[in-house]
Amino acid sequence: MRSTNGRNNILRSARDTFASKGFDGASIRDIAQAAGLSLSALYYYFPSKQEALYELVHTAYMWYIDHSRAVIADVADDPTEQLVVAVRYLARYRMENVSVSTVLLRDTERLTGDNAVRVKDVQREARDIMGEIVQSGIDSGAFTVTSAQLATRAIHSICNSLSLWYRPTGDLTPDDIERDFTQYSLRILGIDPTKTELDRLLDLPVNQAGMLDFISDTKA
Amino acid sequence: MRSTNGRNNILRSARDTFASKGFDGASIRDIAQAAGLSLSALYYYFPSKQEALYELVHTAYMWYIDHSRAVIADVADDPTEQLVVAVRYLARYRMENVSVSTVLLRDTERLTGDNAVRVKDVQREARDIMGEIVQSGIDSGAFTVTSAQLATRAIHSICNSLSLWYRPTGDLTPDDIERDFTQYSLRILGIDPTKTELDRLLDLPVNQAGMLDFISDTKA
Amino acid sequence: MRSTNGRNNILRSARDTFASKGFDGASIRDIAQAAGLSLSALYYYFPSKQEALYELVHTAYMWYIDHSRAVIADVADDPTEQLVVAVRYLARYRMENVSVSTVLLRDTERLTGDNAVRVKDVQREARDIMGEIVQSGIDSGAFTVTSAQLATRAIHSICNSLSLWYRPTGDLTPDDIERDFTQYSLRILGIDPTKTELDRLLDLPVNQAGMLDFISDTKA
Amino acid sequence: MRSTNGRNNILRSARDTFASKGFDGASIRDIAQAAGLSLSALYYYFPSKQEALYELVHTAYMWYIDHSRAVIADVADDPTEQLVVAVRYLARYRMENVSVSTVLLRDTERLTGDNAVRVKDVQREARDIMGEIVQSGIDSGAFTVTSAQLATRAIHSICNSLSLWYRPTGDLTPDDIERDFTQYSLRILGIDPTKTELDRLLDLPVNQAGMLDFISDTKA
DNA sequence: TATGAATGAGAGTTCATTCAT
DNA sequence: TATGAATGAACTCTCATTCAT
Numbered sequence: 066m067r068s069t070n071g072r073n074n075i076l077r078s079a080r081d082t083f084a085s086k087g088f089d090g091a092s093i094r095d096i097a098q099a100a101g102l103s104l105s106a107l108y109y110y111f112p113s114k115q116e117a118l119y120e121l122v123h124t125a126y127m128w129y130i131d132h133s134r135a136v137i138a139d140v141a142d143d144p145t146e147q148l149v150v151a152v153r154y155l156a157r158y159r160m161e162n163v164s165v166s167t168v169l170l171r172d173t174e175r176l177t178g179d180n181a182v183r184v185k186d187v188q189r190e191a192r193d194i195m196g197e198i199v200q201s202g203i204d205s206g207a208f209t210v211t212s213a214q215l216a217t218r219a220i221h222s223i224c225n226s227l228s229l230w231y232r233p234t235g236d237l238t239p240d241d242i243e244r245d246f247t248q249y250s251l252r253i254l255g256i257d258p259t260k261t262e263l264d265r266l267l268d269l270p271v272n273q274a275g276m277l278d279f280i281s282d283t284k285a
Numbered sequence: 286m287r288s289t290n291g292r293n294n295i296l297r298s299a300r301d302t303f304a305s306k307g308f309d310g311a312s313i314r315d316i317a318q319a320a321g322l323s324l325s326a327l328y329y330y331f332p333s334k335q336e337a338l339y340e341l342v343h344t345a346y347m348w349y350i351d352h353s354r355a356v357i358a359d360v361a362d363d364p365t366e367q368l369v370v371a372v373r374y375l376a377r378y379r380m381e382n383v384s385v386s387t388v389l390l391r392d393t394e395r396l397t398g399d400n401a402v403r404v405k406d407v408q409r410e411a412r413d414i415m416g417e418i419v420q421s422g423i424d425s426g427a428f429t430v431t432s433a434q435l436a437t438r439a440i441h442s443i444c445n446s447l448s449l450w451y452r453p454t455g456d457l458t459p460d461d462i463e464r465d466f467t468q469y470s471l472r473i474l475g476i477d478p479t480k481t482e483l484d485r486l487l488d489l490p491v492n493q494a495g496m497l498d499f500i501s502d503t504k505a
Numbered sequence: 506m507r508s509t510n511g512r513n514n515i516l517r518s519a520r521d522t523f524a525s526k527g528f529d530g531a532s533i534r535d536i537a538q539a540a541g542l543s544l545s546a547l548y549y550y551f552p553s554k555q556e557a558l559y560e561l562v563h564t565a566y567m568w569y570i571d572h573s574r575a576v577i578a579d580v581a582d583d584p585t586e587q588l589v590v591a592v593r594y595l596a597r598y599r600m601e602n603v604s605v606s607t608v609l610l611r612d613t614e615r616l617t618g619d620n621a622v623r624v625k626d627v628q629r630e631a632r633d634i635m636g637e638i639v640q641s642g643i644d645s646g647a648f649t650v651t652s653a654q655l656a657t658r659a660i661h662s663i664c665n666s667l668s669l670w671y672r673p674t675g676d677l678t679p680d681d682i683e684r685d686f687t688q689y690s691l692r693i694l695g696i697d698p699t700k701t702e703l704d705r706l707l708d709l710p711v712n713q714a715g716m717l718d719f720i721s722d723t724k725a
Numbered sequence: 726m727r728s729t730n731g732r733n734n735i736l737r738s739a740r741d742t743f744a745s746k747g748f749d750g751a752s753i754r755d756i757a758q759a760a761g762l763s764l765s766a767l768y769y770y771f772p773s774k775q776e777a778l779y780e781l782v783h784t785a786y787m788w789y790i791d792h793s794r795a796v797i798a799d800v801a802d803d804p805t806e807q808l809v810v811a812v813r814y815l816a817r818y819r820m821e822n823v824s825v826s827t828v829l830l831r832d833t834e835r836l837t838g839d840n841a842v843r844v845k846d847v848q849r850e851a852r853d854i855m856g857e858i859v860q861s862g863i864d865s866g867a868f869t870v871t872s873a874q875l876a877t878r879a880i881h882s883i884c885n886s887l888s889l890w891y892r893p894t895g896d897l898t899p900d901d902i903e904r905d906f907t908q909y910s911l912r913i914l915g916i917d918p919t920k921t922e923l924d925r926l927l928d929l930p931v932n933q934a935g936m937l938d939f940i941s942d943t944k945a
Numbered sequence: 946t947a948t949g950a951a952t953g954a955g956a957g958t959t960c961a962t963t964c965a966t
Numbered sequence: 967t968a969t970g971a972a973t974g975a976a977c978t979c980t981c982a983t984t985c986a987t
Contacts, residue, residue: 071946086309087307087309087395088307088309088310089306089307089308089309089310090308090309090395092980092981092982093981093982093983094980094981094982102947102948103947103948103949104948104949104982105947105948105949105950105983105984105985106946106947106948108982108983108984109946109947110946112983113983114982114983171391175307175310210465210468211461211465212457212465214457215457215461215462215465215466216465216469218443218446218450219443219446219465219466219469221446222442222443222445223438223439223442223443225442225446226438226439226441226442226445226446230438237432237434237435241431241432241435242435245430245431245432245435245436245439246435246439248430249436249439249473252472252473252475252477253472253473255472255477257472257475291971291972312955312956312957313956313957313958314955314957322972322973323973323974324957324958324973324974325958325959325960325972325973325974325975326971326972326973328957328958328959329970329971329972330971332958333957333958334957334958511950526749527747527748527749528747528749528750529746529747529748529749529750530748530835532976532978533977533978533979534976534977534978542951542952543951543952543953544953544978545951545952545953545954545979545980545981546950546951546952548978548979548980549949549950549951550950552979553978554978554979611831615747615750650905650908651901651905652897652901652905654897655897655902655905655906656905656909658883658886658890659883659886659905659906659909661886662882662883663878663879663882663883665882665886666878666879666881666882666886677872677874677875681871681872681875685870685871685872685875686875686879689876689879689913692912692913692915692917693909693912693913695912697912697915697917731967752959752960752961753961754959754960754961762969763968763969763970764961764962764969764970765962765963765968765970765971766967766968766969768961768962768963769968770967773961773962
């Protein structure tokens, strides 16, 4: 418990410091200060800055994979429905966890050695979640795109870019964005949903609960 | 002449070093080595690492703005045609200038003070090029999206992501990517072009010539 | 304790290094070497070379002010007696603390910003100690000079110059110098003491004890 | 001619830059900028920063020695008269050449090797001018001090300190200062002149004309 | 668990200086 | 005479990291 709190406190500070300064621009002193700890205290929990990044990034990807899959498993075995909840889950994740998303999408490439390899594996796994849905939709004739890979990348890009510009204080609401991005994703795949159909798809459950405290912005 | 070569040589090395290590991860010694110069020689041309980044980023954005506009001016006053050439120009720019694109999209936020302000201005200008086309397409009824801003961001995101994963050695050709991304962009805007129409739009001229040597990958 | 020793050790090294090479000519490596520490250890105690100079100079002035005033408070409320002990205290301070005096008198002007302002304040305070005595002697008719300011500066200059040329190994003893400088000071103020009177004034107590270890030459 | 102008221009800039930043704090770039020349131009005239300082300091001392002696030779063979013109010449020199005086009195010790030796020689020569007068006054019974050396140092200190605090814009006029410092010097030597006698001594000619342009403040 | 003290390596930057032109 | 281009050494300062306590 204690230990976990200490770790999570540091991971949260690392996340915010990495997010605002970048991995290389953030010093361990910065992180310690943000955590309200002495420099050396960090070394009790993490053997190096690199390991802290790895822990943060790896854990975040694992959680994303688990929860994304859980959400998909909650809807029918239908590519369109599955695609929609996958997109919606990702879009909301980016909007509700801007800080960790920034680190995930920009600083992951700062990992080296085995850490880099392991994270690249989970990244691929995360990407494949949607990739498989797209492929199955193509196979079933529901989606009309040439390349599953390209379409998947396109849809991911749209959602991922949210961490670059979306801020809760902006004039676009998460609901607006979720709706439009869902529409864009379906259109990319060759489906232009009617308003009614879109409404129905937006009513499918996409549970974001249970996020780890050092991932969610709101616990910051 | 001499001076320009010296500068450009350094800018090219800075671009590649920033691209592979990140602004904060790249040391001036790294850049100097890549340029085949001594450490201090860089300070003859640039007063600081920050200024070198600014010069690189600002110049690249200005060239992008100029050439993107020129390409658009070469087609009819039609939102669809203009959108297509804008998208195709951007996609090819990202594929042919991966290195500088990486820096532009990731390290620009490392700029501080006036440099940051000035670059944010040109970034907005660059974004508005496509934004205005989307808006005019909405106004004319050609495009059917709710938010010009969101649609523009989505299309940009798709093209921009190329710098993250596209490599000339991959199995997808630039032509394939260009075609699919053009299709996605039109679909996002509510237009699903026939194969014939898409072919016609892909035949519109999109000149990428005349790129500055320190921007283009091929001169590396 | 530990911390204070560390600081004082560094301040002593800084004092000697500044004294022999000047603030700008002294490198932090020089100081570290003199202190028997690594370069970076200095930054554990002082955030910058400038701050180390400030600490040294400010502390030295404060101690001078306190002790000079204490010595003056120990004699009668008589301008002549007070002037004499002030002069004698200053002269001995310069001879017994040549190193710090050199820094005080030459390198103080290297301070910048708030540090410079604060030190100028204490410098004025230190000067005013003797200035007020001179003024009161003028007011009482004991001293016959036109300008208290000029006379005070003249007397200070004589004593201060000791740090430029006085060395314990020279042929003039501190007692000789103290006697003659006391005589000069009184003569400047229009009083030419008899030998008897001068002897009496030189018997007034001028305690130099309790000097901080990083100020006094003898602890070097 | 041309050459001399170039040299003098640089010497003037060096003087001002050294005066405000100190020898070690002043960079050759600073001097070049002040002179309105390129960095390398300085190396045409002076082989090093050190040599420029030497040239400046040595020349200034030589001129001081020559002119001080000339002024003394113009009065009667009387220690009091000679002392007075020596003091007055020095005091005015410090007030009219604050910049070069600052460098002379503070940065001379930055000279190394033969340069240091040679300058120490001329410094001693300069000091001896007044030292010999004081000694002859002691010998003749005109001055009543124990140590010619100490009295000479005291008088020099008073005048030299002018470069530390005297500024033309202050409220004390050069004439006031000259009068009081003359009085102090005589008093130190055991002579307390009447007002009439002091007036007479202040009427003795002390020509300051013909100062080199890179020595005099007014040519700055 | 946590810290204060210390370090070696390396960061960005400036320095005096050189040299071909 | 003067400059632009370049360099190696040194600078102040920050870094990630260690270790005794």
